[in-house]
Amino acid sequence: MKSEVDPAKEQRVLLQTENLSKLFPVKGDKVIGGTKYVHAVDEADVTISENEVVGLVGESGCGKTTLGRLVLRLMEPSKGTAFFLIPRSSLDRYRSVPVGSKEARTIEKEYSIYRFDRRKMKEFRKNTQIVFQDPFSSLDPHMTIRAIVAEPMKAHHYRPKNEIDTKVSKLLEECGLGEQFLEKLPHELSGGQRQRVAIARALAMSPRLIVLDEPTSALDVSVQAQILNLLKRFKSELGLSFLFISHHLAVVRQMSDEIYVMYAGQIVERGETEAVFNSPAHPYTIALMSAIPVPDPTTKREKILLKGEIPDLVRPPGGCRFHPRCPSALGNCGWSPEEVIASLSEVLASSGLPSVSEALKSRDCRVIDGQTFEAHVGESLDESKTESIRRVVAEKRDNQSHFALRAVKEITSQSDTTGATIRVSLTMSLVPKFTGLDKRHFVACNLFPPGSAGRDGSHEFGGVEPPVRGEQH
Numbered sequence: 001m002k003s004e005v006d007p008a009k010e011q012r013v014l015l016q017t018e019n020l021s022k023l024f025p026v027k028g029d030k031v032i033g034g035t036k037y038v039h040a041v042d043e044a045d046v047t048i049s050e051n052e053v054v055g056l057v058g059e060s061g062c063g064k065t066t067l068g069r070l071v072l073r074l075m076e077p078s079k080g081t082a083f084f085l086i087p088r089s090s091l092d093r094y095r096s097v098p099v100g101s102k103e104a105r106t107i108e109k110e111y112s113i114y115r116f117d118r119r120k121m122k123e124f125r126k127n128t129q130i131v132f133q134d135p136f137s138s139l140d141p142h143m144t145i146r147a148i149v150a151e152p153m154k155a156h157h158y159r160p161k162n163e164i165d166t167k168v169s170k171l172l173e174e175c176g177l178g179e180q181f182l183e184k185l186p187h188e189l190s191g192g193q194r195q196r197v198a199i200a201r202a203l204a205m206s207p208r209l210i211v212l213d214e215p216t217s218a219l220d221v222s223v224q225a226q227i228l229n230l231l232k233r234f235k236s237e238l239g240l241s242f243l244f245i246s247h248h249l250a251v252v253r254q255m256s257d258e259i260y261v262m263y264a265g266q267i268v269e270r271g272e273t274e275a276v277f278n279s280p281a282h283p284y285t286i287a288l289m290s291a292i293p294v295p296d297p298t299t300k301r302e303k304i305l306l307k308g309e310i311p312d313l314v315r316p317p318g319g320c321r322f323h324p325r326c327p328s329a330l331g332n333c334g335w336s337p338e339e340v341i342a343s344l345s346e347v348l349a350s351s352g353l354p355s356v357s358e359a360l361k362s363r364d365c366r367v368i369d370g371q372t373f374e375a376h377v378g379e380s381l382d383e384s385k386t387e388s389i390r391r392v393v394a395e396k397r398d399n400q401s402h403f404a405l406r407a408v409k410e411i412t413s414q415s416d417t418t419g420a421t422i423r424v425s426l427t428m429s430l431v432p433k434f435t436g437l438d439k440r441h442f443v444a445c446n447l448f449p450p451g452s453a454g455r456d457g458s459h460e461f462g463g464v465e466p467p468v469r470g471e472q473h
Contacts, residue, residue, distance in 0.1 A: 210242050318323055
């Protein structure tokens with residue numbers, strides 16, 4: 001007789017997000033047919049295993065904090081879900097069935113934090129906590145330190161009640177604060193002491209997962225080291241898991257087992273920390289790494305200064321969201337007809353073809369679809385002039401200021417009695433998919449298309465989805 005797997009011993013994933021997205025409506029900015037939305041987090045897949053620290057890095061405003069709040073259900077998602085303590089077999093099954101199917105809904109009802117009933121939600125709250133960036137704003141200024149640390153225990157009916165004060169004193173002592181702090185108010189403590197109180201409060205109910213949202217960025221460097229060492233000790237001694245959100249790359253490298261790189265609401269690279277730091281693949285990750293100071297005055301590192309601005313997430317760029325600033329952008333990275341028109345008009349104006357340049361700027365220039373546009377020129381264009389336009393595009397397409405010209409696939413012209421119509425066709429844009437560079441490292445970039453060779457030259461990892469790692473318990 002075939003033996004069944006004991007659910008208690010089956011491999012589980014502590015936290016797994018699936019296509020998690022969050023849109024925020026823009027107040028007072030209505031458009032015909034609906035409301036405009038900020039795409040704060042877009043289809044983020046994050047895996048956190050038991051006793052693991054996952055680092056989340058990126059520029060300010062990229063969606064890191066929003067993602068951290070989503071995985072704790074401090075806000076509801078616009079799309080996608082997040083599973084807590086889900087067996088690996090159930091997760092694999094969920095990914096194999098159609099979205100919205102009866103079986104998918106059954107799995108979501110059992111393991112999705114957004115479908116938990118009151119009882120499951122309370123248990124989830126006990127198992128997850130957060131430490132905010134500013135400890136002063138996250139501590140009630142009217143409560144004593146004793147009351148602040150005891151509050152979660154009272155909220156979750158800690159038993160026996162008469163041991164709450166003893167546990168509060170022990171937690172503060174483990175966080176480096178003595179009994180003399182019990183009756184103090186938050187404003188009487190330094191920044192580092194307040195953050196220790198916040199950590200003690202987060203540990204009060206012995207959680208499995210703590211989200212650390214820039215926990216050291218508001219502290220002095222010497223205090224930062226103390227707090228980080230404290231967190232590492234608790235992770236080792238208590239078997240905790242952290243989602244460590246930070247823009248400080250050196251700190252993330254010191255703390256994390258795995259790292260996720262986020263840009264404009266999307267995860268663009270992920271993998272084991274040393275694999276990502278030693279061999280960054282996405283151009284955005286490479287630029288981030290180039291900004292890390294090297295503690296050796298004899299070592300020179302070229303800092304990559306990205307051009308352009310962070311994209312407007314109300315109207316995010318198509319294809320790869322990084323392509324307008326990317327120093328390695330390809331023609332299929334998502335260039336819009338408007339971007340190509342602006343660049344083409346500029347280069348033709350300085351290349352002896354002002355009439356075509358003006359036509360591209362005029363109302364006579366129209367976008368036919370996402371891959372084609374045309375403009376009417378008030379003079380005839382013979383094949384030699386059309387070839388001159390093609391030649392200018394070929395000459396300027398490798399200038400980073402005009403990378404949009406790399407999207408030009410074909411240029412044709414047709415003359416009539418009123419002049420000529422120039423027609424430009426563009427390469428089809430591709431949304432980057434995650435490709436495995438090796439078993440520990442994955443990137444979403446059109447420089448590494450699915451099916452391309454891994455770093456070892458084989459095709460073993462090309463296009464492979466990152467494995468979900470769980471722990472036995």
